[in-house]
Structure formats: structure tokens, C-alpha cells
Amino acid sequence: MSYSVTVQELIDQLGRLPGIGPKSAQRVAFYLLKAPPEDALRLSRAIAEAKEKVSFCDRCFNLSEGGEECAICRDPRRESRLLCVVEDSQDIVAVERTQEFRGRYHVLQGAFSPIDGIGVDQLRVKELMTRVGEEDVEEVIVATNPNLEGEATAALLVKYLKPMGVRVTRLASGLPVGGDLEYADELTLGRALEGRQLLDAGDD
Amino acid sequence: MQIRSLHLTNWRSYESSDVEFGDGLTAIVGENGQGKTNLLEAIGWLAGLGSFRGAPDGALIRIGADSAILRAVVVSGDGREQLIEAELPRIGRNRIQVNRQRLPRMGDLLGVVQVTVFSPDDLELVKGGPGLRRGWLDAALVSRHPKYGALRSDLERVLKQRNALLRSAGGRLDADAEFTLDVWDSKLATTGTALRTARVELLDEMVPRLGEAYDVVARRPAAVAASYESSWDDDLSAALMTARGHDVRRGVTTVGPHRDEVRLSIGAAPARTHASQGEQRSLALALRLGADSVVRASGVAQPILLLDDVFSELDPHRAAALLDALPRSQRLLTSAVGLPTPARPDQVLYVVDGAVRVAAA
Numbered sequence: 240m241s242y243s244v245t246v247q248e249l250i251d252q253l254g255r256l257p258g259i260g261p262k263s264a265q266r267v268a269f270y271l272l273k274a275p276p277e278d279a280l281r282l283s284r285a286i287a288e289a290k291e292k293v294s295f296c297d298r299c300f301n302l303s304e305g306g307e308e309c310a311i312c313r314d315p316r317r318e319s320r321l322l323c324v325v326e327d328s329q330d331i332v333a334v335e336r337t338q339e340f341r342g343r344y345h346v347l348q349g350a351f352s353p354i355d356g357i358g359v360d361q362l363r364v365k366e367l368m369t370r371v372g373e374e375d376v377e378e379v380i381v382a383t384n385p386n387l388e389g390e391a392t393a394a395l396l397v398k399y400l401k402p403m404g405v406r407v408t409r410l411a412s413g414l415p416v417g418g419d420l421e422y423a424d425e426l427t428l429g430r431a432l433e434g435r436q437l438l439d440a441g442d443d
Numbered sequence: 444m445q446i447r448s449l450h451l452t453n454w455r456s457y458e459s460s461d462v463e464f465g466d467g468l469t470a471i472v473g474e475n476g477q478g479k480t481n482l483l484e485a486i487g488w489l490a491g492l493g494s495f496r497g498a499p500d501g502a503l504i505r506i507g508a509d510s511a512i513l514r515a516v517v518v519s520g521d522g523r524e525q526l527i528e529a530e531l532p533r534i535g536r537n538r539i540q541v542n543r544q545r546l547p548r549m550g551d552l553l554g555v556v557q558v559t560v561f562s563p564d565d566l567e568l569v570k571g572g573p574g575l576r577r578g579w580l581d582a583a584l585v586s587r588h589p590k591y592g593a594l595r596s597d598l599e600r601v602l603k604q605r606n607a608l609l610r611s612a613g614g615r616l617d618a619d620a621e622f623t624l625d626v627w628d629s630k631l632a633t634t635g636t637a638l639r640t641a642r643v644e645l646l647d648e649m650v651p652r653l654g655e656a657y658d659v660v661a662r663r664p665a666a667v668a669a670s671y672e673s674s675w676d677d678d679l680s681a682a683l684m685t686a687r688g689h690d691v692r693r694g695v696t697t698v699g700p701h702r703d704e705v706r707l708s709i710g711a712a713p714a715r716t717h718a719s720q721g722e723q724r725s726l727a728l729a730l731r732l733g734a735d736s737v738v739r740a741s742g743v744a745q746p747i748l749l750l751d752d753v754f755s756e757l758d759p760h761r762a763a764a765l766l767d768a769l770p771r772s773q774r775l776l777t778s779a780v781g782l783p784t785p786a787r788p789d790q791v792l793y794v795v796d797g798a799v800r801v802a803a804a
Binding site: 262353390391426 | 534622
């Protein structure tokens with residue numbers, strides 16, 4: 240037996256979402272069909288409203304609501320000499336939670352991965368170079384993920400940015416704070432050993 | 444290490460079965476098609492998260508059943524007893540528990556059960572393509588130094604990414620693609636060089652043991668050699684640069700550890716093309732014994748030996764020599780033809796139609 244055109248269309252559309260396979264799409268579709276009409280409508284309104292109001296910032300490609308530039312780019316108290324490069328907007332939220340960073344961001348919208356067809360042209364690399372050329376950026380902090388693709392992206396950025404005379408740094412990798420050494424996996428611990436720091440007794 | 448007991452539900456031909464294993468030598472006998480190998484395959488699955496016969500997980504679930512379950516009690520070298528449970532459903536992800544604790548990642552099970560498998564297919568290690576020998580060497584490397592597991596998967600991923608980039612270039616590189624290829628080349632150079640160094644070191648450690656094992660099994664001493672033949676000289680970065688034009692045209696990476704070869708020879712002649720069938724079979728056994736011996740000597744693991752139907756292909760003398768050459772840990776062997784005469788198994792299990800019965804030894 241097959242579903243009616245309307246139901247099948249709903250399943251197909253849900254199945255196009257990331258992380259949702261055909262089985263999950265079916266389950267969500269039936270959940271929505273069984274749910275009270277106002278629940279389903281609230282979801283569809285939320286999607287429509289978000290699509291209408293939220294766009295990508297013209298400058299840093301972070302999510303932006305009510306304007307061409309995002310709230311961080313519009314904020315004059317932000318230092319423009321520090322630029323933190325991340326893969327996705329979610330990463331900005333993570334860095335912001337530290338309350339340690341007062342510079343600005345640049346979202347690449349992905350990481351370099353030929354398997355997924357993502358190369359330099361799919362990432363916002365050219366836009367980053369333009370910004371580094373036009374704004375008074377002194378240091379670019381590369382905060383891509385510490386996996387193979389993130390590392391490759393970082394290596395690529397260095398190649399593009401170094402000739403422009405800007406300082407390029409990479410987030411350190413190492414041990415989670417508050418954790419136990421014995422539970423650290425060998426890769427992380429190996430990295431932490433590599434990046435060990437000199438202990439200083441101070442100026443006594 | 445040892446396996447004490449194994450429970451199988453809907454595993455291959457087994458509907459539901461419990462088997463207790465003794466230490467020492469266990470012979471699993473029965474006619475063909477009764478399910479002897481399926482028992483070893485289950486233990487092998489717990490060690491390597493896959494069938495050593497190369498069957499997909501779906502083929503391991505009994506026909507008509509929705510999921511297979513394995514439950515094993517193993518004792519590690521330091522006397523610690525662990526209960527390992529695995530559920531392989533037809534739909535969805537496998538679930539694994541150790542001591543009733545669910546493992547967050549399947550891969551965490553690797554290393555908990557260690558085995559060395561001998562099978563008639565091992566002949567292919569000698570006769571088949573270089574990929575099989577690289578696989579043999581890398582498997583020994585990861586058992587010997589578990590940290591190389593991550594290096595190997597990194598390398599595979601770098602190669603996939605680089606090849607995808609080469610294919611997408613469509614035979615021509617513009618400046619940007621050239622730039623991005625540089626990035627993958629430097630990753631490949633680092634991981635590739637590290638893997639080659641580790642492989643060469645391991646092979647050096649292995650060669651004398653290989654020769655010893657061959658002499659015992661073949662019962663006729665011969666100069667057995669294994670040498671590592673690399674697809675590049677000293678500098679992988681430079682070699683990748685030289686091969687770049689070629690790689691771009693072909694759309695694949697033609698230099699790197701995935702193109703290296705382990706050359707085997709017996710008495711200075713290449714084993715793949717010049718050795719007799721009997722010599723090749725002895726060498727295949729020696730490859731398994733040699734790898735097992737390196738892992739064992741390093742102290743990282745004392746693998747359980749699983750011998751799947753290897754005696755049917757050997758004459759009685761060589762079969763007896765092999766039995767004698769095996770390390771004295773737990774040994775489980777299957778045979779449809781009975782055992783070589785001098786074998787005195789500590790336990791005999793009869794398998795008839797998916798049921799296992801213990802016989803007095």
C-alpha cells in the first residue's frame with residue numbers, strides 16, 4: 240500500500256532534512272498528522288517566520304535578525320582587530336559563552352571536505368580575505384573543529400592569510416578542564432603533551 | 444586471555460545455544476554445514492566487530508529472525524572476568540554492553556577480546572594482491588600498538604578526501620585547487636610517513652619469527668624473507684609533488700602507504716609466483732603465527748587462537764607440527780575430518796545441526 244500524494248509529499252519533505260532518514264520521516268509525519276491542528280500550525284508558522292526574519296549577516300555570515308548585519312557586527316564595543324573564524328553559527332554561541340572574546344567573528348559556513356563537494360568556493364574564504372584586507376584586523380584566530388576537516392581548513396586559511404601579513408593563530412587543543420587525566424583519550428592526551436607549556440615560578 | 448562461555452541467539456544457524464569452553468585445546472568437530480565455523484565467527488565478531496569471513500552483519504542473523512544476540516564471559520590476562528553482550532538487529536544500530544554497561548561507541552569494544560584467526564582463506568595472503576598483505580600487517584600493527592588505529596583511519600579519510608578533490612578537478616587544476624591539494628598533500632605526507640615507519644619497524648620485528656614459524660610448519664628449513672617495498676623513496680611530500688600531474692589526470696592518489704607492498708619470498712624466489720602450493724600454505728600459516736608471536740611477545744595481548752578448518756589442507760606431519768608450534772594459550776579449532784593423530788584435546792565439542800554437545804575427552 241502506498242500513501243496518498245499529500246502524505247507522501249510531507250514524508251518526502253521531512254526526509255530531506257539532515258539526520259532524518261525515511262523511517263524517521265514517516266514517524267514525524269504521522270506524529271504531525273495525529274497532533275492537534277494548532278501544534279502543527281505553530282511549527283509551520285515558526286519555520287515560515289524564521290525564514291522570513293532571519294538571514295545571514297552580510298559581513299560575517301552569522302545568523303542575523305532584523306538587519307543586513309548581525310548584532311555582533313553592529314556592536315561598536317567589539318574590537319575589530321581580533322577576528323575569530325568558525326565553521327558554523329553554533330560555534331559563535333559556544334565561544335560567546337566563554338565571555339572571554341571581545342573581537343568579531345567570521346563564519347565559513349562549513350569545513351573543507353571534497354567528499355561532500357565543499358571546497359574554497361563553497362566556504363566564505365574570499366569574503367574573509369576581503370575583510371582582512373579592508374578592516375583593521377591584526378589577528379585571525381582559527382577556531383575550526385579539531386578533526387581532520389577542521390585541521391585541513393585551518394591549514395588552508397593559513398596559506399591564504401599569511402601572505403596578507405596578518406597574524407594567524409589556532410585554538411589550542413588539550414585536556415578538558417575539571418576532568419581526570421586517566422579518562423583522557425590517547426589522542427587528546429598526546430596533543431596536550433605536544434602543546435605543553437613552561438611553568439613559571441614568577442619574578443621572585 | 445580466555446573465553447569461558449558463549450551464548451548465541453539467532454546467530455547464523457543457531458537458534459539458541461550455550462557453550463562452555465575449557466582452557467587449553469578445544470576441538471570442535473562435526474560434519475560440514477553443521478555450524479562449527481559459526482561458533483568461531485561469533486568469537487571473532489566480538490574481537491573485531493565483524494565477521495572474519497567478510498560476511499556483512501545482516502548475514503549473521505538467523506534467517507527469519509529480527510536480531511542476533513551474543514553473550515560471552517571472557518577472562519583477561521590479569522584474571523579479570525568480563526561479561527560482553529552484543530545485539531545485532533536487522534534494522535538499526537548494534538548495541539554492545541560490557542559488564543551490563545552500555546558502550547557509547549562500538550569501537551570501544553576493540554581490544555577487549557583478542558584473537559588470532561587461522562583460516563583456509565589465509566592462502567590468499569600469499570597468492571593474492573598486495574592489499575591483503577597490507578591489511579595483515581596493519582592488523583598486527585594495531586593489535587601490537589593500539590594507538591595506530593586512529594592513524595590508519597585518519598589516513599583512509601585523507602585519501603578519500605584527496606581522491607574526491609582529484610576527481611572533482613576533472614583533469615585540470617586551477618590555482619585554488621592547487622592550493623587546496625597542497626593542504627591534503629601535507630596531511631597525507633605526515634600520516635603516510637608515520638604509518639610506513641611503523642610498518643617497517645613491525646616487519647623487522649616480525650621477520651625472524653616468520654622464518655622460525657615457517658621452518659617448524661614446513662618441516663623443511665628455507666630462507667623466508669619479507670621486505671617492505673614502498674611506493675616512494677625518502678620524502679612523501681616530494682613524491683606526491685612529482686606524481687601530481689599523473690594523479691590529477693587519473694583522478695586517484697598513486698603514491699602513499701596504500702600503494703606499498705610486502706614482498707614475500709622463499710629461498711630468494713617470490714612466494715606469490717614461484718612457491719609450490721604446499722610452501723604457500725606453510726607460509727600463510729607462518730604469517731599468522733608470526734603476527735601472533737609479535738603481539739604476544741610485546742605483552743599487550745595474549746590472543747585466543749581460533750583455527751578454522753586449517754588441518755584439512757595439511758598432511759598429517761605438518762598438521763602435527765602446527766599443533767605443536769601453537770602458543771600454549773586457549774586454542775579452539777574446528778575440523779570436519781578428525782584431528783591429527785598426536786592431538787590430545789582437553790575438550791571435544793560435537794556440533795550437529797546447530798546444537799553443541801560436550802564429549803568426554
